[in-house]
Amino acid sequence: MKQNSFDDNFRVKRGLAEMLKGGVIMDVVTVEHAKIAEDAGAVSVMALERVPADIRRSGGVARMADPALIESIKNAVTIPVMAKVRIGHFAEAQILEALQVDFIDESEVLTPADEEYHIDKTPFKTPFVCGATNLGEALRRISEGAALIRSKGEAGTGDIVEAVRHLRSITSDIKALSSAGPQELFGFAKRLQAPLELVQEVAATGWLPVPLFCAGGIATPADAALVMQLGAEAVFVGSGIFKSENPAKTAKAITEAVAHLEQPDILVKVSSGLGTPMEGKTVQSLDVHMASRGW
Amino acid sequence: MSPKKDATYIGVLALQGNFRMHEYAVERLGATPIEVKLPSDLDIVQGLIIPGGESTTMSILLATSELIEPMSKLIEDGLPVFGTCAGMILLASNLSDGRSDQISLGAIDISVQRNAFGRQPNSFECDLSVAKIGLHPFRGVFIRAPLVYSVGRDVEVLSRLSDERGASPVLCKQDNILVGSFHPELTGDDRIHKLFLSMVYSQ
Secondary structure (H helix, E strand, O other): OOOOOOOHHHHHHHHHHHHOOOOEEEEEOOHHHHHHHHHOOOOEEEEOOOOHHHHHHHOOOOOOOOHHHHHHHHHHOOOOEEEEEEOOOHHHHHHHHHOOOOEEEEEOOOOOOOOOOOOOOOOOOOOEEEEEOOHHHHHHHHHOOOOEEEEOOOOOOOOOHHHHHHHHHHHHHHHHHHOOOOOHHHHHHHHHOOOHHHHHHHHHHOOOOOOEEEOOOOOOHHHHHHHHHOOOOOEEEOHHHHOOOOHHHHHHHHHHHHHOOOOHHHHHHHHOOOOOOOOOOOHHHOOOOHHHOOO | OOOOOOOOEEEEEOOOOOHHHHHHHHHHOOOEEEEEOOHHHHOOOOEEEEOOOOHHHHHHHHHHOOOHHHHHHHHHOOOOEEEEOHHHHHHEEEEEOOOOOOOOOOOEEEEEEOOOOOOHHHOEEEEEOOHHHOOOOEEEEEOOOOEEEEEOOOOEEEEEOOEOOEOOEEEEEEOOEEEEOOOHHHOOOOHHHHHHHHHHHOO
16 A cells, blocks of 8 residues: 555645544535535535535536636635546646645546546545545555545535435445454455455454545535434535525534534524524436446 | 433534544543533533634634633633643633734733744754653654743743743643643554543542
8 A cells, every 4th residue: 555544645645534523514616605614613614606406406517616716715715625626637727736735526427437447546635535425445545545525425415314325234234344353354345346455444344444435415504413323524515605595594503513423402492493494306217326336 | 411420421523623632632531522612511521622723713712613712611610621723722811913802811921923933944842751650751743833922920831842832831831731732642652641631530
């Protein structure tokens, strides 16, 4: 392995992911959104041109956001700023690195640029987050240099079911690895289509070598508390905030729900009187399943 | 919970950030970590760690969780507190480049600038010399780190940068307060946590 937990550059990249734990990363499309998110307690904002719900509605090719928009959002807030690139589009990633964003999301929400290869993330100084629907996919992204994994869910739907499915799949496979014997790990590596060294590391530590966050479908404080209790270490909220009736209040409520995930009395308080959440679309009704992009 | 007689309870502020790795360090050193999310969690703690994370987020959650007043009172009464990165920002008496509504506990007489080394691509590691914990260098991991640009007369500077980035203080102590701009919890080297526990034991 080119990099491991003791490699300097990788520890610095993973370090920022560690600092975001217990927080909410919010999708924003304007400077005004970014300020609302920061005021509500976001640990980071994801700068993009359209939230996933709008990408679904309008269709067409979804690409990296205009660098000028990202720059204006960087200048408007003091918290870390992330931005998305298309799967496999290393030139977009080079642009974001030159722009000095804090984290790059190689995201299935944008239209994939490469059907065969994800970006080799090791030469970049900027950390990458990648989506995964299962443990094998997570470990393949980590072997390519991802410093953070988020379960994919189904972005832009407000339907939590896929997020739950992916999170449960990842954590139950980690549990299976933890109780497997050394000999069985060769078979696991083959089935998961993941590097043996990483499979062995997960078996030994009982967790991924990087943090695991959750994305795709979180629309309420209860959704956030659910996925945190299922093992997510932080949440990404895309359309759920700025497609709700009261974005500022919803954003702050989700921030509090993530901090106090096991305190039902606090969840009652923050969930009350938020107005209408994002309308949402059930996963069954979709034409495009973003989670199946990438491998 | 009812405290055990011979145990040492170290609170770790757990509203947001990298609190779990501090808990592991505390456990490795034989003390018992307690996650602090609400005022009642502070009841039996003999020391408190404020972890790295986003200081703006922690600021907001400290207010909504009604922790500011009880924490300030304990600090005033001499509770040993160790703040790393965002924790240092929250404990500093003076903050520049923060948000106007950001909370400052004013527990240590230092002036701090947030994100002073630049954005994440400028985060770095370097060896630090910390005489108090021995001759062997300590690996400093700096993530979007704050910069200490001035310290009061009563502040003891335990370590400074010594490279092209300058010579600013990175580990400071004043009475019951210890602050660092880097992340000892990410290294597995527990000597700085041990130094903090010695402050707790000497109380």
